[in-house]
Amino acid sequence: MTGMLVVAGLGPGDEALITPEVAAALADATDVVGYIPYVARVPAREGLTLHATDNRVELARATHALELAAAGRRVVVVSSGDPGVFAMASAVFEAVEHSPRLADIDIRVLPGITAMLAAAARAGAPLGHDFCAINLSDNLKPWETIERRLRLAAQADFAMAFYNPRSASRPHQLARALEILRAECGPDRLIIFARAVTTPEERISVVTLAEARAEMADMRTVVLVGSAATRRVGQHVYTPRRAG
Amino acid sequence: MTGMLVVAGLGPGDEALITPEVAAALADATDVVGYIPYVARVPAREGLTLHATDNRVELARATHALELAAAGRRVVVVSSGDPGVFAMASAVFEAVEHSPRLADIDIRVLPGITAMLAAAARAGAPLGHDFCAINLSDNLKPWETIERRLRLAAQADFAMAFYNPRSASRPHQLARALEILRAECGPDRLIIFARAVTTPEERISVVTLAEARAEMADMRTVVLVGSAATRRVGQHVYTPRRAG
Numbered sequence: 065m066t067g068m069l070v071v072a073g074l075g076p077g078d079e080a081l082i083t084p085e086v087a088a089a090l091a092d093a094t095d096v097v098g099y100i101p102y103v104a105r106v107p108a109r110e111g112l113t114l115h116a117t118d119n120r121v122e123l124a125r126a127t128h129a130l131e132l133a134a135a136g137r138r139v140v141v142v143s144s145g146d147p148g149v150f151a152m153a154s155a156v157f158e159a160v161e162h163s164p165r166l167a168d169i170d171i172r173v174l175p176g177i178t179a180m181l182a183a184a185a186r187a188g189a190p191l192g193h194d195f196c197a198i199n200l201s202d203n204l205k206p207w208e209t210i211e212r213r214l215r216l217a218a219q220a221d222f223a224m225a226f227y228n229p230r231s232a233s234r235p236h237q238l239a240r241a242l243e244i245l246r247a248e249c250g251p252d253r254l255i256i257f258a259r260a261v262t263t264p265e266e267r268i269s270v271v272t273l274a275e276a277r278a279e280m281a282d283m284r285t286v287v288l289v290g291s292a293a294t295r296r297v298g299q300h301v302y303t304p305r306r307a308g
Numbered sequence: 309m310t311g312m313l314v315v316a317g318l319g320p321g322d323e324a325l326i327t328p329e330v331a332a333a334l335a336d337a338t339d340v341v342g343y344i345p346y347v348a349r350v351p352a353r354e355g356l357t358l359h360a361t362d363n364r365v366e367l368a369r370a371t372h373a374l375e376l377a378a379a380g381r382r383v384v385v386v387s388s389g390d391p392g393v394f395a396m397a398s399a400v401f402e403a404v405e406h407s408p409r410l411a412d413i414d415i416r417v418l419p420g421i422t423a424m425l426a427a428a429a430r431a432g433a434p435l436g437h438d439f440c441a442i443n444l445s446d447n448l449k450p451w452e453t454i455e456r457r458l459r460l461a462a463q464a465d466f467a468m469a470f471y472n473p474r475s476a477s478r479p480h481q482l483a484r485a486l487e488i489l490r491a492e493c494g495p496d497r498l499i500i501f502a503r504a505v506t507t508p509e510e511r512i513s514v515v516t517l518a519e520a521r522a523e524m525a526d527m528r529t530v531v532l533v534g535s536a537a538t539r540r541v542g543q544h545v546y547t548p549r550r551a552g
Binding site: 075078079080081082083084085088122146147148149150153154155156157158160162167171173174175176177178181182184185186188189190191192193194195196197198199204205209212213216217219220221222297298300302303304305306307 | 325327328362400402404411415425426429430432439505549550551
């Protein structure tokens with residue numbers, strides 16, 4: 065069983081942030097597979113079948129895409145941002161691991177602009193020195209693991225980016241994360257709530273940890289926390305290249 | 309003193325990874341400022357002045373770019389990868405901080421595909437779960453800070469990406485970093501040496517920490533280290549979305 069599957073990142077929202085490589089893969093596709101709002105970003109055209117599925121079915125979606133590829137279709141699985149950062153690329157490889165009959169499919173991952181980099185660019189350069197990226201959702205890992213990583217990241221003095229900081233089913237966890245950060249980093253540390261970056265609904269707020277409230281984030285927000293050296297200069301926030 | 313300055317990311321090397329947003333900024337520029345090999349990626353044209361400078365003069369380069377912008381030129385400072393990840397954006401904000409007379413210049417940062425994301429895409433999805441990015445150069449921070457961050461990152465079980473892993477002036481430090489990682493993560497942990505990703509000189513090697521040697525990296529290499537869960541599936545390496 066052969067075939068070819070592309071896993072592509074659509075970037076954070078603005079069409080001008082889709083790489084020409086991804087645009088070419090979409091132009092060549094017979095099938096596009098993904099979560100409903102991401103598939104909605106791909107214009108319909110003759111010869112292209114759009115397969116939009118709901119959230120939390122990543123593994124089934126990945127298996128379906130691999131099966132279409134095995135049947136000879138030119139399939140692109142779309143993610144927002146970068147497919148390798150808390151997105152569909154891992155789910156595709158998990159699906160291959162679970163289905164040895166799909167192991168011969170040629171899989172290509174095409175990078176994209178992930179939300180934290182677009183958010184950082186809008187704010188200035190808050191990730192300008194060593195940093196980490198943490199998925200705050202405990203759908204697929206214990207909350208204790210997240211708390212432990214937050215503490216160690218603070219002790220390492222990383223700047224931090226949080227994906228999936230808050231959802232309707234997990235309203236209290238960002239509040240707990242902010243508590244931990246205040247204890248580890250103090251009240252004056254800068255934190256950026258970047259919502260719907262590069263879309264018409266974009267909203268960027270820069271506050272201190274003392275001022276931060278969990279309600280400042282929703283499902284469309286990426287949260288950036290500065291290191292001890294992160295500071296404001298004019299309208300921007302940046303982390304210097306030099307570190308203690 | 310007003311003016312406008314764009315800081316743009318050219319991605320890892322392949323022209324097909326330059327975003328349309330960055331391409332439009334370059335098409336509109338009167339002046340492009342940057343490190344010699346990055347400026348060399350911008351085609352010459354009438355009306356465009358290219359200002360290529362040597363490495364390790366980031367602050368002077370940034371100040372020069374701001375002064376050109378203040379004089380009414382349309383200036384783009386180019387970085388490889390993403391300008392906000394171990395690149396020119398922080399240097400530009402540092403220059404503003406040091407020169408209050410340049411504070412009114414409107415600065416826009418345009419994100420790009422940073423090397424670790426291009427390298428991860430080529431390898432599969434090794435950064436598919438929580439991860440960190442560390443600059444292994446001790447030009448601007450004490451080596452002890454780097455060792456401490458490596459140990460804490462290993463204890464947090466982050467996947468890791470290392471920028472500037474090795475240079476002629478720092479030949480021994482990656483060897484020391486590998487020693488620390490072997491002690492913290494054990495010999496079987498996967499490590500990826502990704503050289504000149506997306507260029508004709510691209511070379512990707514996946515080995516274990518036991519097999520890793522500092523000589524596998526040079527100035528054009530980004531190094532990715534898996535988490536405890538990172539594994540091979542066929543030709544690829546990926547980190548599952550689920551974590552302990």
